[in-house]
Amino acid sequence: MAQARLIALDWGSTRLRAFLLGDGGEVLATRQSNDGAATLSGADAYAGALADLVGDWRADHPGIRLLACGMVGSQYGWREAAYVRCPADAAALADQLLQVDGALSIVPGLVDDAAQPDVMRGEETQIVGALALRPELADDALLVLPGTHSKWARVKDGRVTGFATHMTGELFALLRQHSVLNRLMPADGSSPASPEAFLKGVDAAREEGGLAHQLFAVRTLGLFKQLGAEQLPDYLSGLLIGHEIASELRAVTPARIALVGDPALCARYAQALVHLGQPEPLLLDNTAPAGLWALAQTMNLT
Amino acid sequence: MAQARLIALDWGSTRLRAFLLGDGGEVLATRQSNDGAATLSGADAYAGALADLVGDWRADHPGIRLLACGMVGSQYGWREAAYVRCPADAAALADQLLQVDGALSIVPGLVDDAAQPDVMRGEETQIVGALALRPELADDALLVLPGTHSKWARVKDGRVTGFATHMTGELFALLRQHSVLNRLMPADGSSPASPEAFLKGVDAAREEGGLAHQLFAVRTLGLFKQLGAEQLPDYLSGLLIGHEIASELRAVTPARIALVGDPALCARYAQALVHLGQPEPLLLDNTAPAGLWALAQTMNLT
Numbered sequence: 001m002a003q004a005r006l007i008a009l010d011w012g013s014t015r016l017r018a019f020l021l022g023d024g025g026e027v028l029a030t031r032q033s034n035d036g037a038a039t040l041s042g043a044d045a046y047a048g049a050l051a052d053l054v055g056d057w058r059a060d061h062p063g064i065r066l067l068a069c070g071m072v073g074s075q076y077g078w079r080e081a082a083y084v085r086c087p088a089d090a091a092a093l094a095d096q097l098l099q100v101d102g103a104l105s106i107v108p109g110l111v112d113d114a115a116q117p118d119v120m121r122g123e124e125t126q127i128v129g130a131l132a133l134r135p136e137l138a139d140d141a142l143l144v145l146p147g148t149h150s151k152w153a154r155v156k157d158g159r160v161t162g163f164a165t166h167m168t169g170e171l172f173a174l175l176r177q178h179s180v181l182n183r184l185m186p187a188d189g190s191s192p193a194s195p196e197a198f199l200k201g202v203d204a205a206r207e208e209g210g211l212a213h214q215l216f217a218v219r220t221l222g223l224f225k226q227l228g229a230e231q232l233p234d235y236l237s238g239l240l241i242g243h244e245i246a247s248e249l250r251a252v253t254p255a256r257i258a259l260v261g262d263p264a265l266c267a268r269y270a271q272a273l274v275h276l277g278q279p280e281p282l283l284l285d286n287t288a289p290a291g292l293w294a295l296a297q298t299m300n301l302t
Numbered sequence: 303m304a305q306a307r308l309i310a311l312d313w314g315s316t317r318l319r320a321f322l323l324g325d326g327g328e329v330l331a332t333r334q335s336n337d338g339a340a341t342l343s344g345a346d347a348y349a350g351a352l353a354d355l356v357g358d359w360r361a362d363h364p365g366i367r368l369l370a371c372g373m374v375g376s377q378y379g380w381r382e383a384a385y386v387r388c389p390a391d392a393a394a395l396a397d398q399l400l401q402v403d404g405a406l407s408i409v410p411g412l413v414d415d416a417a418q419p420d421v422m423r424g425e426e427t428q429i430v431g432a433l434a435l436r437p438e439l440a441d442d443a444l445l446v447l448p449g450t451h452s453k454w455a456r457v458k459d460g461r462v463t464g465f466a467t468h469m470t471g472e473l474f475a476l477l478r479q480h481s482v483l484n485r486l487m488p489a490d491g492s493s494p495a496s497p498e499a500f501l502k503g504v505d506a507a508r509e510e511g512g513l514a515h516q517l518f519a520v521r522t523l524g525l526f527k528q529l530g531a532e533q534l535p536d537y538l539s540g541l542l543i544g545h546e547i548a549s550e551l552r553a554v555t556p557a558r559i560a561l562v563g564d565p566a567l568c569a570r571y572a573q574a575l576v577h578l579g580q581p582e583p584l585l586l587d588n589t590a591p592a593g594l595w596a597l598a599q600t601m602n603l604t
Contacts, residue, residue: 149518224415
């Protein structure tokens with residue numbers, strides 16, 4: 001087996017992902033479990049989840065260090081790591097690593113408190129990874145990390161100068177599953193994608209009237225059969241993503257935009273951005289392993 | 303007992319309210335049950351719910367007519383009543399009454415299809431009632447009916463010229479009960495009202511950034527203890543109501559605003575409107591009985 005140098009842990013609310021990284025930070029092996037931070041309580045539970053997933057890696061590579069990012073460092077996590085204030089770069093994050101024990105450290109989150117405070121945990125590491133993989137982004141870029149709580153981070157001269165969270169993914173799930181809009185829709189996951197309905201939703205988001213009003217149209221467009229039942233989830237998705245994009249691009253005109261994360265979701269955002277007149281954005285898959293490697297290098301953990 | 307002339311039924315999704323109306327439309331007796339349209343399926347269930355609640359009224363007043371409004375007339379209701387197109391007045395609604403049997407009729411809903419279609423069922427009757435009780439509103443007014451799905455109806459020369467629905471109440475309930483924002487809040491209903499936090503939310507709605515972003519601040523303001531846990535529900539309420547009001551007042555400057563419905567909720571909207579520089583709005587309680595009486599008079603049902 002190639003020389004293993006670091007166990008990188010992307011430990012979010014719903015999942016724990018582990019990456020065994022080699023000499024140049026290359027991924028030698030990957031594993032994941034459903035032991036997300038939201039399902040665990042107390043240090044023993046975290047230690048147990050970690051042993052279950054990567055105990056044998058640690059046994060095979062005595063003395064190997066572990067670096068974790070994400071909700072594992074929240075106030076409900078294993079231990080609470082700091083929030084580093086924006087503007088911040090990789091060195092500022094590395095400075096505030098929380099040492100859990102001799103082997104394991106947790107990356108701090110970021111806070112933007114220029115206006116009402118906004119926070120991230122996990123995405124700061126993905127941003128470090130994106131900048132390590134694509135140094136041309138460091139000058140001036142907008143990094144978008146879509147998800148349950150999407151993050152829009154402004155990067156300038158290698159530092160995150162500020163960011164905003166949008167609860168877009170969570171709103172979609174709530175409305176899809178629990179609201180009156182659910183009634184006219186097919187069961188979750190059973191409908192083929194409708195790019196046409198998605199873009200119709202993106203267009204609707206540009207109109208006046210407010211989101212809480214436009215959401216009701218998901219119901220009426222179904223009621224009056226102007227959209228098929230199977231198109232309604234994509235229309236809803238377009239409406240929410242369209243609002244998110246419009247809010248952000250009202251404030252900033254970035255030199256370039258990069259989308260980081262789940263490829264299918266990033267493709268959806270890219271489609272909306274291009275539809276709204278933006279150039280084709282750069283697409284990056286999960287950059288957490290690259291970010292953890294870069295932070296570990298900064299601190300000579302490997 | 304005074305002469306009974308009509309059984310008025312305000313039959314929404316969650317509740318059935320019955321009013322025994324006398325000679326001048328005055329309320330002689332009131333009853334309600336939880337047999338809302340959302341809990342009933344099939345004509346027999348509706349007929350049974352009606353007999354349970356007002357069977358004795360009908361026996362005591364042979365030949366008395368019944369007039370119902372609300373979701374009882376939806377496609378999932380007892381029978382589907384029409385949607386009358388805006389602009390529409392009381393006469394246009396009365397023209398389209400759906401006769402269920404010799405005694406019972408259902409008031410049609412309204413549709414505004416100037417842009418994407420928007421619909422109401424029940425509120426059209428409350429509007430008719432408000433105009434009957436307060437004729438000075440008929441010239442030029444904005445009638446606001448706050449609730450799960452708030453309605454903003456523009457009235458001009460005695461007709462509803464158009465309206466918009468906002469899913470404000472439903473969003474509040476979803477976010478309060480099912481979202482990540484719930485975690486920092488006290489259990490539902492257990493916190494005293496905080497007018498200060500409510501108005502702070504109304505103010506936040508005036509900022510740039512978009513609703514899905516501003517919602518996340520409910521979490522971070524709690525996380526950083528800038529608001530107490532017991533203040534967060536009111537901040538959330540202010541944020542959502544503030545967005546609703548801002549969206550509507552961007553488009554229209556009405557001669558007067560009237561709030562119709564639940565007094566506590568209407569008081570909340572009034573507080574926000576005044577805070578945003580509007581004159582003190584007119585407040586009206588449930589006007590459905592007055593509306594049903596007016597429509598029944600139009601059709602000589604009494």
